[in-house]
Every structure is written in structure tokens, then in C-alpha cells.
Amino acid sequence: MSSTVLYMSMSLDGFIAGPNERPDNGLGDGGERLHEWCLPGGADDHAAAIGRLRGVNRAIYEDFMSTGAVVAGRGTFEPAGGWGGDHHDGVPIYILSRGPAPTWAAEWPAVHYVSSLAAGVGDAKHAAGDKNVLVHGAGIAQLALTAGLLDELEIHLVPVLMGDGRRLFEHLGVEPRELERVRVLEGEAGVTHLRYRVRR
């Protein structure tokens, strides 16, 4: 059975991007610090950096790159150039948006703009088959948690206090939600990979 899994790199103080996020500054000021763990040696050449990944961090990278579908919001997808229409292995990508896809993304066969998160998650789980669904982005995480559509969280906890920026967990409402710790892995570069299942 497919699970929806949020994969996010987060600072110890809860930020997933630095301040001053803009289309040309997608991770905010200093936000690239949060992704250094999966791009060892620098972000200039992603393929080379990923080739240098080893150990626990490599296993986590392979885990999220073996998912069978992707769900995100347009605020994550569009500043990232839509991942060129292929996040990994051509798996279907569902983008939550009130409007239609921009022209530059409308022709990509794997990309589906959806106006309902529930429908998008349903389609993604169906498309993923036995594989999990990668959920990515703070806005979509908040919506999916609130709607009960998120099954698991994989937090890559980065050993830094950002001090300012965009938080992963905001606007969740006031009802506490219990989690089950699935496992903890101590990754390279001080990153701790925390896996939780949302209790129903």
C-alpha cells in the first residue's frame, strides 16, 4: 500500500528556507545550507555532487528517488523550473494550483496541474502502485497534514539555527497530532534523518 511521505530538509529551529524568498532566490538567503547534505562538494554540478553521496545520506537520497509519484504545490514546482518536467524516472507529478499550468509546463506529459489536493493525492497513490508518493514543500505539507492526507514525515534535520526564513510547520491549527517514530538515522555532515508516521 502506497504512503504519502513528506521529505524535507529542516534546520533545528524549524526553517526550510532562508528569509527573502523570491522567484530568483528560491531557497531564501542562506537556504542552500539546508541542502548541502545531499549535494556534497557543491551545488554547481548536481550530478557530480550526488555521485559523491555515500552512506546514510546516499540511502536516504535513493529512498526518495525511488518513490512512484510526486505531489507538490506550484510555489515549489515553478521556482524550481518544474524540474525540467521530470523529477526522477519520469514518474507522474501532481501540482496543486488554483489555475492551469503555465505554457512552459503545459506540454510535459508527466506533469498534472490539479485544483484538489485530495484528488491529486488519490491519483498519485494510484499511479505509484506499491511505491510511496513523495510530498514536497511547506505549503503542501501544511495542507496535507490538516486534511489528513499525509501518512509519513521524513525530516532531514540539519545542524544549524537559521534564525529566520520560512518554517515547515505553521498554520496547522490547534489540534495536536500524535506521531509514531519509525526510525532515526545519523547521516553524514551532522544531518539526522527522522522518520515518523502520523497516527490516525
Added chain:
Amino acid sequence: MSSTVLYMSMSLDGFIAGPNERPDNGLGDGGERLHEWCLPGGADDHAAAIGRLRGVNRAIYEDFMSTGAVVAGRGTFEPAGGWGGDHHDGVPIYILSRGPAPTWAAEWPAVHYVSSLAAGVGDAKHAAGDKNVLVHGAGIAQLALTAGLLDELEIHLVPVLMGDGRRLFEHLGVEPRELERVRVLEGEAGVTHLRYRVRR
């Protein structure tokens, strides 16, 4: 050499108390959830609950109860009844406050109201000798981090999303601070104890 160590229980979404904190609701609504791990079986009889602590959680409890001094703010100290004037083993307690101690706390020999955090931390380190200094409270943590007076953080990460309340990490300013992961321990009840050293 004595280190100042912040010990705090925090939800995965970064809260150390629930909403609606008041003097008669010191942990906020639902905030007691964050302390269940060190009070197994209930908070009605603290001594009995602590007697039931086992394993990793017991070791962490013994770690912070073996510190040689305590530093906190009056917003932590006073709603807790000043811990009866003795947090543990009669070690000296330094309370940051703009004003003098209230009459009910002024006679306790271990309690010292200080108007300077730097002076209070200096006195606490001196008094603690070879032992560490327990730092407690969100406000004091923020001040100590900003002033460069915090050496280590011990976060008891509780598997719950509170959704609302008081955050541990706020108002830190915009300069990121790098941490060194010292160790990770998987405690009972799904609590993960994360120890970091603040890099200088």
C-alpha cells in the same frame, strides 16, 4: 570545564508549551504532553513517576539532575513556584530578572536574582565547578544564544505536532549559527534526545 547546556522538551514542530500560557496554566493547553516522557504513568505524583523512569530516558534525567547550577528566567522560575527553592541537590539557581526576587523567594539561600545574563552565567559556571550548568526556558535560551553564552543544546524531541503554542526558537536574529551534533539517543515513548554543541 563547565558548559552551559539548554535542556528542553520540544515538539517536532518546535513548541515547548501549548497556547494560552498563564500563571495557572504554566505549560499552556496540552503542554504537559511534552513532559510525559520524564513522568511516565502520570504527573500527579512526580516522585513516583520519576521512579518509574528507565533506560535512555532515565539516563537523560540523571544527566540534567547532575548539573552544578541552574540558570533560568523569572518567567520559567516563578510559575513553577521557584521549585521550592531547590531545583535539585541544593545547587545554586540564577534567575534573570529586571527586578528583585518576590518576597516568597527572597529568603531561599540557593536562589540569586540577577539583572545581567552574562554575570549570572559567569557566576553559575564558577559555582558549578567541573559540572555543567543547566539552562532552562525559551526566553533565556534565545537571550543566551544571541549573546553567545550557550555552549550546548539537549533537545528532547517529542513525537507530536502541537500546532500552536510557544516556540523554543524565535527572535534569534538573522545570523545563522552552526551546530555540531554531539550524539543522538532514541528514548522510550518515541522521544529522541538530540545533543548539539554551538560552534564558535
